[in-house]
Amino acid sequence: MLSPEIAEPPAKAAVQTGQIALFLDFDGTLVEIAPSPEDVRIDRRLPEALAALRQRLGGALALVSGRPVALLDEMMAPHRFDAAGLHGAQIRLGSADAPVAAPSELLHTAIRAMVRFANANVGVIIEDKRQSVALHWRLAPALADEAQALMEKIAAEIGPSMRLQRGKAVAELVPASASKGGAITWLMQQEAYAGRTPVFIGDDITDEDGFATVNAVEGLSIRIGGGETCARHRLASPTALHHVLLAAAEGGDLTLETFLQN
Template sequence: MFPWRAAVPGVASTTMRRRWVTSLRVTPKCGERGKGSLACAAASPALQRQRSSVAPFSRLSADERAFVMTLTTSEMMNSTSDLAPTEAEIALFLDFDGTLVEIAPSPADVDVDRRLPAALDTLRHSLGGALALVSGRPISFLDSALDPYRFDTAALHGAEIRLGGDVHSRAAVPAEMRSALRDLVRFANSHVGIIVEDKHISVAMHWRLAPQLADEALDLLRAVASRMGPGVRLQEGKSVAEIVPASASKGAAISQLMQLPPYAGRRPVFIGDDVTDEHGFAAVNALGGLSIRIGDGETRAAGRIASPTTLRSILLNAAERGRLTASDFSEG
């Protein structure tokens, strides 16, 4: 970012250099869609306090200005390490069903708050791009639900990952998946209220409309998954279970994204609502991040938010301000 010049001896300490780096940093600019009614990102109180504790750049001598210009990009990136964890820049990972939207009677019936897609886009810009959906849904469904915006996505419980508009990784379709699909469809055709969702890489069975069939549906799914062998596992959730590639998990997907720009170096925050999100909570906890569960139930998550409605309110308010930090979620 800055050309390298020889440091001027005796001008300032390394600590002072880093304070200058922090004082000179700027927050990400909002994209075109983030302008207008939604405010662009503003400097944090922590940065404002640091700026007020150092002299304005214009008051420095020529030698001192030259010294500041020796700062490297690495030092600028590392300067945020002095901030408290709740003030550090975050990477936000969001489940969809039961988290951003209420769970619907059937997979096709979800209702998306019309304000939500644009708010997520604004937050993505304020977070320097570090916002991703982590869901059991296919990428195509999430794109349709949040149209016209396209977000980084770990879909199908992490079996397919899109980053920066390109598919970064995709699990192979497990052997015998078509045969498993036929078995599940046959069961659904003879039991009213059972819904089978073909996701190509995985297959899910829903019994929310027929809760009395839960045990019978689970017995069938377990038998089919066992027959398919170690290449798959059964992922159970709220009135649903899904046969997925054994290598796929939300935790693995989040860990993978956290090694890549723009997520690397940030504090991960993952919000979900179900057993399917527990792998993600565990991964985020191991990375020193913040895990949050929506609603009740046993969980590894460190925090809770009452409902999707409460979460949406937090996100919409943050988008209006143009800034989101981990401390905002304490409001839930």
């Protein structure tokens, strides 16, 4: 991975708004990271701004998140966007409800072990997403090593059907076949997205395969905040991204130069 302060623009840096397919992570990107998942708050101007941008982009705008699609719909109400939830395990085009698979018995077993750990340790939070499950320790940072060791043990016991996805003070068991990069690749094959330059904006290790995917096709990869990354560009914060998106929704450009000015 690279951790550039300033990176050279890729070959397609001059791409214009109408040629972009925009992919946006949610937590840490569109909203600030909160102490617990249910505490996040969204700037209520954003859903309207993203709806306006979607129209300008000919429909080529999608949310790519670890959250369930239904939760993204709730946050973005009254609008519904194309979305890849659960790190790509759920993909929904249009406004239909996203399919939700029944959790496996292996996942039930994992959850029971996680519940025992959470019950014994104040500040540990379990986020059951049905097809995946996350263990958060943001409110109990001293337990980071113990929590990660537990999740590694559970992942090893479950076997190859699930993989361990690490993030900021969180570790999550997700279907092995799911990835944000895979979701972006699939979406780029759909009519609204095909032939455009992908732009993916995220903030975490969970977004790295998405960055790598767009880098491979000379797209624009932008990481919010610090940290080691293969993203080629950075924005300082979700607030900086808000400025870009709100201005673009009002008719401004949405190009690499636009992002780098913030």
